[in-house]
Amino acid sequence: MAGQFITFEGGEGAGKSTQIARLKDRLEQLGHAVLVTREPGGSPLAEEIRSFILAGHAKPLGPFAEALMFAAARIDHLDKTIKPALKNGTTVLCDRFADSTRAYQGSSGAIAPSVIDDLERVALAGTKPDLTFILDLPAEIGLARAGERQALKGEGADRFEDEGLAFHQSLRRAYLAIAKSAPHRCAVINADQSPDEVEAAIWATLRERLPELTERSERPLDVA
Template sequence: MTQARRGRFVTLEGGEGAGKSTQIRRLAARLAERGVAVVATREPGGSPRAEEIRAVILSGSARRLGPLAEALLFAAARADHLDVTIRPALARGAWVVCDRFFDSTRAYQGARGGVDASVLAALDRIVVGETRPDLTLVLDLPAELGLARAHARRGAAEPVDRFEAEDLAFHEALRRDFLAIAAAEPARCVVVDASGGEDEVAEAVWRAVESRLLAGETA
Protein backbone atom coordinates (compact mmCIF):
# COMPACT_ATOMS: atom_id res chain seq x y z
CA MET A 1 0.00 0.00 0.00
CA THR A 2 1.35 3.43 -0.96
CA GLN A 3 1.76 5.73 2.02
CA ALA A 4 -0.10 9.05 1.73
CA ARG A 5 2.08 12.06 1.08
CA ARG A 6 2.30 14.33 4.13
CA GLY A 7 0.05 17.35 3.84
CA ARG A 8 1.17 20.95 4.09
CA PHE A 9 0.90 23.04 7.25
CA VAL A 10 0.09 26.73 6.79
CA THR A 11 -0.36 29.21 9.64
CA LEU A 12 -1.73 32.74 9.56
CA GLU A 13 -0.48 35.22 12.14
CA GLY A 14 -0.97 38.89 12.91
CA GLY A 15 -2.61 41.33 15.26
CA GLU A 16 -6.25 41.77 16.17
CA GLY A 17 -8.55 42.51 13.23
CA ALA A 18 -6.03 41.45 10.59
CA GLY A 19 -8.62 39.23 8.89
CA LYS A 20 -7.04 35.85 9.56
CA SER A 21 -10.33 33.97 9.88
CA THR A 22 -11.68 35.43 6.64
CA GLN A 23 -8.50 34.67 4.73
CA ILE A 24 -8.35 31.12 6.09
CA ARG A 25 -11.89 30.53 4.85
CA ARG A 26 -11.03 31.89 1.41
CA LEU A 27 -7.73 30.05 1.17
CA ALA A 28 -9.34 26.76 2.20
CA ALA A 29 -12.03 27.22 -0.46
CA ARG A 30 -9.48 27.96 -3.15
CA LEU A 31 -7.36 24.96 -2.24
CA ALA A 32 -10.48 22.77 -2.27
CA GLU A 33 -11.18 23.96 -5.82
CA ARG A 34 -7.82 22.43 -6.76
CA GLY A 35 -8.85 19.14 -5.19
CA VAL A 36 -6.79 19.63 -2.04
CA ALA A 37 -8.23 18.23 1.19
CA VAL A 38 -8.10 21.02 3.77
CA VAL A 39 -8.60 21.21 7.53
CA ALA A 40 -9.17 24.76 8.77
CA THR A 41 -8.50 25.20 12.47
CA ARG A 42 -7.45 27.74 15.10
CA GLU A 43 -5.46 28.37 18.25
CA PRO A 44 -6.04 28.32 21.04
CA GLY A 45 -8.55 25.60 20.27
CA GLY A 46 -9.00 23.26 17.36
CA SER A 47 -9.85 20.20 19.47
CA PRO A 48 -12.46 19.72 22.22
CA ARG A 49 -10.05 19.93 25.15
CA ALA A 50 -8.11 22.78 23.56
CA GLU A 51 -11.37 24.69 23.09
CA GLU A 52 -12.02 24.37 26.82
CA ILE A 53 -8.61 25.91 27.52
CA ARG A 54 -9.35 28.64 24.96
CA ALA A 55 -12.42 29.69 26.95
CA VAL A 56 -10.32 30.06 30.09
CA ILE A 57 -7.57 32.07 28.38
CA LEU A 58 -9.77 34.47 26.42
CA SER A 59 -12.05 35.13 29.39
CA GLY A 60 -9.07 36.65 31.16
CA SER A 61 -9.29 34.19 34.05
CA ALA A 62 -5.65 33.15 33.63
CA ARG A 63 -4.29 36.68 33.36
CA ARG A 64 -3.73 37.04 37.10
CA LEU A 65 -1.47 33.98 36.97
CA GLY A 66 0.95 35.82 34.69
CA PRO A 67 2.35 35.38 31.16
CA LEU A 68 4.28 32.19 31.97
CA ALA A 69 1.14 30.44 33.17
CA GLU A 70 -0.68 31.63 30.05
CA ALA A 71 2.14 30.28 27.89
CA LEU A 72 1.85 26.92 29.64
CA LEU A 73 -1.90 26.88 29.02
CA PHE A 74 -1.31 27.63 25.35
CA ALA A 75 1.23 24.80 25.24
CA ALA A 76 -1.25 22.38 26.81
CA ALA A 77 -3.93 23.38 24.31
CA ARG A 78 -1.42 23.11 21.46
CA ALA A 79 -0.34 19.61 22.50
CA ASP A 80 -3.92 18.35 22.30
CA HIS A 81 -4.60 20.27 19.09
CA LEU A 82 -1.57 18.69 17.45
CA ASP A 83 -2.38 15.18 18.63
CA VAL A 84 -6.09 15.26 17.84
CA THR A 85 -6.36 17.48 14.78
CA ILE A 86 -3.17 18.62 13.08
CA ARG A 87 -0.92 15.57 12.96
CA PRO A 88 -3.65 13.11 11.89
CA ALA A 89 -4.71 15.47 9.08
CA LEU A 90 -1.14 15.91 7.83
CA ALA A 91 -0.53 12.17 8.02
CA ARG A 92 -3.47 11.42 5.72
CA GLY A 93 -2.25 14.01 3.22
CA ALA A 94 -4.59 16.89 4.03
CA TRP A 95 -3.43 20.47 4.27
CA VAL A 96 -3.90 22.20 7.62
CA VAL A 97 -4.56 25.93 7.62
CA CYS A 98 -4.40 27.33 11.15
CA ASP A 99 -5.43 30.68 12.63
CA ARG A 100 -2.41 31.37 14.91
CA PHE A 101 0.23 28.95 16.15
CA PHE A 102 3.47 29.22 18.10
CA ASP A 103 4.39 32.64 16.69
CA SER A 104 1.47 34.17 18.58
CA THR A 105 2.80 32.71 21.83
CA ARG A 106 6.23 34.12 21.01
CA ALA A 107 4.75 37.56 20.37
CA TYR A 108 2.06 37.81 23.06
CA GLN A 109 3.56 35.91 25.99
CA GLY A 110 7.19 36.23 24.90
CA ALA A 111 7.99 39.66 23.52
CA ARG A 112 5.01 41.39 25.17
CA GLY A 113 4.67 39.25 28.31
CA GLY A 114 8.35 38.89 29.08
CA VAL A 115 8.53 35.09 29.09
CA ASP A 116 12.12 34.18 28.22
CA ALA A 117 12.61 33.05 24.61
CA SER A 118 14.55 30.00 25.80
CA VAL A 119 11.53 28.85 27.82
CA LEU A 120 9.23 29.17 24.81
CA ALA A 121 11.79 27.40 22.61
CA ALA A 122 11.89 24.52 25.10
CA LEU A 123 8.09 24.28 25.05
CA ASP A 124 8.19 24.19 21.25
CA ARG A 125 10.72 21.36 21.27
CA ILE A 126 8.55 19.35 23.67
CA VAL A 127 5.11 20.12 22.26
CA VAL A 128 5.61 20.94 18.58
CA GLY A 129 8.67 18.87 17.78
CA GLU A 130 9.00 18.48 14.02
CA THR A 131 5.40 19.52 13.28
CA ARG A 132 6.35 23.02 12.26
CA PRO A 133 4.57 25.17 9.68
CA ASP A 134 5.70 24.86 6.07
CA LEU A 135 4.55 28.43 5.53
CA THR A 136 3.52 31.25 7.86
CA LEU A 137 1.64 34.24 6.47
CA VAL A 138 1.92 37.31 8.68
CA LEU A 139 -1.06 39.56 7.95
CA ASP A 140 0.23 43.04 8.67
CA LEU A 141 -1.69 46.28 9.14
CA PRO A 142 -1.55 49.32 11.45
CA ALA A 143 -2.73 48.42 14.94
CA GLU A 144 -5.30 51.21 15.08
CA LEU A 145 -6.93 49.98 11.88
CA GLY A 146 -6.91 46.39 13.10
CA LEU A 147 -8.57 47.28 16.39
CA ALA A 148 -11.23 49.31 14.56
CA ARG A 149 -11.95 46.35 12.30
CA ALA A 150 -12.09 43.99 15.27
CA HIS A 151 -14.54 46.29 17.03
CA ALA A 152 -16.76 46.55 13.94
CA ARG A 153 -16.72 42.77 13.49
CA ARG A 154 -17.51 42.08 17.13
CA GLY A 155 -20.23 44.65 17.61
CA ALA A 156 -20.68 46.95 20.59
CA ALA A 157 -22.76 44.44 22.56
CA GLU A 158 -20.06 41.74 22.75
CA PRO A 159 -17.29 42.00 25.34
CA VAL A 160 -13.69 42.28 24.18
CA ASP A 161 -11.48 39.28 24.84
CA ARG A 162 -8.37 39.13 27.01
CA PHE A 163 -5.96 40.35 24.32
CA GLU A 164 -8.07 42.76 22.30
CA ALA A 165 -8.63 44.69 25.54
CA GLU A 166 -4.96 45.71 25.72
CA ASP A 167 -4.13 49.33 24.87
CA LEU A 168 -3.01 50.67 21.49
CA ALA A 169 0.66 50.81 22.48
CA PHE A 170 0.56 47.08 23.23
CA HIS A 171 -0.88 46.32 19.81
CA GLU A 172 1.57 48.60 18.01
CA ALA A 173 4.44 46.78 19.75
CA LEU A 174 2.82 43.45 18.89
CA ARG A 175 2.83 44.41 15.22
CA ARG A 176 6.57 45.05 15.43
CA ASP A 177 7.05 41.68 17.15
CA PHE A 178 5.35 39.78 14.33
CA LEU A 179 7.38 41.65 11.72
CA ALA A 180 10.56 40.82 13.64
CA ILE A 181 9.64 37.11 13.65
CA ALA A 182 9.02 37.23 9.88
CA ALA A 183 12.33 39.00 9.28
CA ALA A 184 14.20 36.41 11.36
CA GLU A 185 12.70 33.44 9.47
CA PRO A 186 12.24 34.49 5.82
CA ALA A 187 12.35 30.90 4.56
CA ARG A 188 9.15 30.16 6.49
CA CYS A 189 7.39 33.53 6.74
CA VAL A 190 5.81 35.87 4.21
CA VAL A 191 4.46 39.27 5.23
CA VAL A 192 1.15 40.14 3.56
CA ASP A 193 -0.20 43.69 3.54
CA ALA A 194 -3.61 43.26 5.16
CA SER A 195 -4.64 46.93 5.05
CA GLY A 196 -6.40 46.58 1.70
CA GLY A 197 -9.73 45.05 0.80
CA GLU A 198 -10.62 41.41 1.41
CA ASP A 199 -10.21 40.43 -2.26
CA GLU A 200 -6.85 42.16 -2.55
CA VAL A 201 -5.52 40.44 0.55
CA ALA A 202 -6.88 37.07 -0.61
CA GLU A 203 -4.95 37.41 -3.87
CA ALA A 204 -1.74 38.24 -2.01
CA VAL A 205 -2.24 35.23 0.26
CA TRP A 206 -2.83 32.98 -2.73
CA ARG A 207 0.26 34.25 -4.54
CA ALA A 208 2.37 33.43 -1.51
CA VAL A 209 0.91 29.93 -1.17
CA GLU A 210 1.20 29.29 -4.89
CA SER A 211 4.84 30.39 -5.13
CA ARG A 212 6.03 28.74 -1.91
CA LEU A 213 4.04 25.50 -1.83
CA LEU A 214 2.32 24.83 -5.14
CA ALA A 215 5.02 25.72 -7.67
CA GLY A 216 5.80 22.67 -9.76
CA GLU A 217 2.81 20.65 -8.48
CA THR A 218 0.06 19.54 -10.82
CA ALA A 219 -3.45 20.75 -10.11
Protein backbone atom coordinates (compact mmCIF):
# COMPACT_ATOMS: atom_id res chain seq x y z
CA MET A 1 0.00 0.00 0.00
CA ALA A 2 1.30 3.47 -0.93
CA GLY A 3 2.38 5.79 1.83
CA GLN A 4 0.73 9.07 2.77
CA PHE A 5 2.20 12.36 1.58
CA ILE A 6 1.81 15.26 4.03
CA THR A 7 3.19 18.73 3.42
CA PHE A 8 3.68 21.70 5.74
CA GLU A 9 3.41 25.25 4.44
CA GLY A 10 3.47 28.74 5.90
CA GLY A 11 5.42 31.95 6.10
CA GLU A 12 8.74 32.53 7.80
CA GLY A 13 8.85 31.62 11.48
CA ALA A 14 5.62 29.61 11.40
CA GLY A 15 7.22 26.65 13.20
CA LYS A 16 7.06 24.07 10.43
CA SER A 17 10.30 22.31 11.37
CA THR A 18 9.25 21.97 15.01
CA GLN A 19 5.86 20.52 14.14
CA ILE A 20 7.25 18.14 11.52
CA ALA A 21 9.68 16.74 14.08
CA ARG A 22 6.89 16.30 16.63
CA LEU A 23 4.58 14.59 14.15
CA LYS A 24 7.38 12.29 13.02
CA ASP A 25 7.96 11.19 16.62
CA ARG A 26 4.26 10.52 17.23
CA LEU A 27 3.84 8.53 14.03
CA GLU A 28 6.96 6.46 14.66
CA GLN A 29 5.76 5.67 18.17
CA LEU A 30 2.70 4.15 16.50
CA GLY A 31 4.91 2.00 14.29
CA HIS A 32 4.71 3.99 11.06
CA ALA A 33 7.74 4.37 8.80
CA VAL A 34 8.32 8.09 8.29
CA LEU A 35 10.58 10.10 5.99
CA VAL A 36 11.16 13.81 6.61
CA THR A 37 12.31 15.92 3.69
CA ARG A 38 12.21 19.54 2.53
CA GLU A 39 11.94 21.93 -0.38
CA PRO A 40 13.81 23.31 -2.03
CA GLY A 41 16.09 20.35 -1.50
CA GLY A 42 15.52 16.76 -0.49
CA SER A 43 17.88 15.22 -3.07
CA PRO A 44 21.52 15.98 -3.93
CA LEU A 45 20.77 18.01 -7.06
CA ALA A 46 17.83 19.79 -5.45
CA GLU A 47 20.03 20.75 -2.49
CA GLU A 48 22.51 22.39 -4.88
CA ILE A 49 19.68 24.37 -6.44
CA ARG A 50 18.47 25.31 -2.94
CA SER A 51 21.85 26.77 -2.03
CA PHE A 52 21.94 28.80 -5.25
CA ILE A 53 18.44 30.24 -4.77
CA LEU A 54 18.58 30.98 -1.04
CA ALA A 55 21.92 32.71 -1.44
CA GLY A 56 20.08 35.18 -3.67
CA HIS A 57 21.93 34.32 -6.89
CA ALA A 58 18.71 33.73 -8.83
CA LYS A 59 16.93 36.90 -7.64
CA PRO A 60 18.36 39.14 -10.39
CA LEU A 61 16.91 36.72 -12.95
CA GLY A 62 13.37 37.40 -11.74
CA PRO A 63 10.48 35.39 -10.26
CA PHE A 64 9.92 33.26 -13.36
CA ALA A 65 13.51 32.03 -13.43
CA GLU A 66 13.28 31.24 -9.72
CA ALA A 67 10.04 29.33 -10.33
CA LEU A 68 11.73 27.32 -13.07
CA MET A 69 14.58 26.44 -10.73
CA PHE A 70 12.17 25.39 -8.01
CA ALA A 71 10.34 23.20 -10.55
CA ALA A 72 13.60 21.56 -11.65
CA ALA A 73 14.54 20.88 -8.01
CA ARG A 74 11.04 19.49 -7.36
CA ILE A 75 11.22 17.05 -10.26
CA ASP A 76 14.50 15.61 -8.96
CA HIS A 77 13.20 15.55 -5.38
CA LEU A 78 10.09 13.63 -6.44
CA ASP A 79 12.01 11.15 -8.59
CA LYS A 80 14.87 10.48 -6.16
CA THR A 81 13.20 10.79 -2.74
CA ILE A 82 9.45 11.22 -2.48
CA LYS A 83 8.06 8.75 -5.02
CA PRO A 84 10.30 5.82 -3.96
CA ALA A 85 9.36 6.36 -0.31
CA LEU A 86 5.63 6.54 -1.04
CA LYS A 87 5.84 3.43 -3.22
CA ASN A 88 7.42 1.60 -0.29
CA GLY A 89 4.56 2.56 2.03
CA THR A 90 6.47 5.22 3.94
CA THR A 91 4.71 8.32 5.24
CA VAL A 92 6.46 11.38 3.80
CA LEU A 93 6.46 14.66 5.74
CA CYS A 94 7.73 17.51 3.56
CA ASP A 95 8.70 21.00 4.74
CA ARG A 96 7.26 23.05 1.83
CA PHE A 97 6.18 21.79 -1.57
CA ALA A 98 4.43 23.13 -4.67
CA ASP A 99 2.22 25.54 -2.72
CA SER A 100 5.34 27.48 -1.76
CA THR A 101 6.09 28.25 -5.40
CA ARG A 102 2.51 29.37 -5.91
CA ALA A 103 2.69 31.58 -2.81
CA TYR A 104 6.23 32.95 -2.95
CA GLN A 105 6.64 33.47 -6.70
CA GLY A 106 2.96 34.17 -7.30
CA SER A 107 2.29 36.57 -4.42
CA SER A 108 4.15 39.40 -6.15
CA GLY A 109 1.82 39.10 -9.11
CA ALA A 110 4.79 38.78 -11.44
CA ILE A 111 3.78 35.30 -12.61
CA ALA A 112 0.30 34.56 -13.86
CA PRO A 113 -1.54 31.76 -12.03
CA SER A 114 -1.94 29.92 -15.35
CA VAL A 115 1.84 29.79 -15.77
CA ILE A 116 2.27 28.41 -12.26
CA ASP A 117 -0.46 25.87 -13.06
CA ASP A 118 1.53 24.71 -16.09
CA LEU A 119 4.78 24.45 -14.14
CA GLU A 120 3.06 22.52 -11.38
CA ARG A 121 1.43 20.10 -13.83
CA VAL A 122 4.79 19.31 -15.46
CA ALA A 123 6.78 19.07 -12.22
CA LEU A 124 4.31 17.02 -10.19
CA ALA A 125 3.17 14.68 -12.96
CA GLY A 126 0.16 13.70 -10.87
CA THR A 127 1.85 13.40 -7.47
CA LYS A 128 0.06 15.63 -4.94
CA PRO A 129 -0.08 15.75 -1.14
CA ASP A 130 -2.81 13.82 0.64
CA LEU A 131 -2.91 16.56 3.27
CA THR A 132 -1.34 20.01 3.57
CA PHE A 133 -1.03 21.84 6.87
CA ILE A 134 -0.82 25.60 6.42
CA LEU A 135 0.61 27.12 9.59
CA ASP A 136 -0.83 30.61 9.74
CA LEU A 137 0.22 33.60 11.84
CA PRO A 138 0.65 37.37 11.35
CA ALA A 139 3.67 38.16 9.19
CA GLU A 140 5.27 40.48 11.73
CA ILE A 141 5.22 37.74 14.38
CA GLY A 142 6.71 35.21 11.98
CA LEU A 143 9.50 37.57 10.94
CA ALA A 144 10.31 38.31 14.58
CA ARG A 145 10.57 34.58 15.27
CA ALA A 146 12.76 34.09 12.21
CA GLY A 147 15.02 36.90 13.37
CA GLU A 148 15.40 35.32 16.80
CA ARG A 149 16.26 31.99 15.20
CA GLN A 150 18.89 33.61 12.98
CA ALA A 151 20.44 35.36 15.99
CA LEU A 152 20.66 32.09 17.94
CA LYS A 153 22.33 30.35 15.00
CA GLY A 154 24.52 33.30 14.09
CA GLU A 155 23.07 33.35 10.58
CA GLY A 156 21.86 36.13 8.32
CA ALA A 157 18.51 36.30 6.54
CA ASP A 158 18.16 34.19 3.40
CA ARG A 159 16.78 35.32 0.05
CA PHE A 160 13.15 35.33 1.17
CA GLU A 161 13.51 36.17 4.86
CA ASP A 162 15.17 39.39 3.70
CA GLU A 163 12.03 40.60 1.90
CA GLY A 164 10.01 43.40 3.48
CA LEU A 165 6.90 43.12 5.63
CA ALA A 166 4.54 43.87 2.72
CA PHE A 167 5.85 40.85 0.82
CA HIS A 168 5.29 38.56 3.80
CA GLN A 169 1.82 39.93 4.37
CA SER A 170 0.95 39.18 0.74
CA LEU A 171 2.48 35.75 1.23
CA ARG A 172 0.11 35.07 4.12
CA ARG A 173 -2.85 36.12 1.99
CA ALA A 174 -1.65 33.83 -0.79
CA TYR A 175 -1.50 30.82 1.51
CA LEU A 176 -4.97 31.48 2.87
CA ALA A 177 -6.26 31.76 -0.70
CA ILE A 178 -4.66 28.40 -1.52
CA ALA A 179 -6.37 26.84 1.49
CA LYS A 180 -9.71 28.29 0.46
CA SER A 181 -9.34 26.96 -3.08
CA ALA A 182 -8.44 23.42 -1.93
CA PRO A 183 -10.31 22.78 1.35
CA HIS A 184 -10.33 19.02 0.75
CA ARG A 185 -6.51 18.97 0.87
CA CYS A 186 -5.53 21.94 3.05
CA ALA A 187 -6.02 22.55 6.76
CA VAL A 188 -5.21 25.96 8.21
CA ILE A 189 -3.66 25.76 11.67
CA ASN A 190 -3.34 28.78 13.95
CA ALA A 191 0.41 28.96 14.51
CA ASP A 192 0.16 31.94 16.86
CA GLN A 193 -0.09 29.55 19.82
CA SER A 194 2.31 27.54 21.92
CA PRO A 195 4.05 24.61 20.14
CA ASP A 196 2.00 22.19 22.26
CA GLU A 197 -1.27 23.79 21.17
CA VAL A 198 -0.23 23.76 17.51
CA GLU A 199 0.77 20.10 17.80
CA ALA A 200 -2.60 19.23 19.33
CA ALA A 201 -4.45 21.00 16.51
CA ILE A 202 -2.39 19.17 13.89
CA TRP A 203 -3.03 15.79 15.52
CA ALA A 204 -6.77 16.46 15.80
CA THR A 205 -6.88 17.33 12.10
CA LEU A 206 -4.89 14.24 11.19
CA ARG A 207 -7.30 12.04 13.15
CA GLU A 208 -10.16 13.54 11.13
CA ARG A 209 -8.56 13.58 7.68
CA LEU A 210 -6.23 10.55 7.73
CA PRO A 211 -7.40 8.42 10.67
CA GLU A 212 -5.37 5.40 9.57
CA LEU A 213 -2.19 7.27 10.50
CA THR A 214 -3.31 7.90 14.07
CA GLU A 215 -3.71 4.19 14.71
CA ARG A 216 -0.98 1.72 15.53
CA SER A 217 0.63 0.16 12.48
CA GLU A 218 1.50 -3.52 12.20
CA ARG A 219 4.17 -2.72 9.61
CA PRO A 220 7.77 -3.13 10.85
CA LEU A 221 9.94 -0.03 10.79
CA ASP A 222 12.33 -1.01 8.02
CA VAL A 223 12.63 2.34 6.29
CA ALA A 224 14.15 5.50 7.77
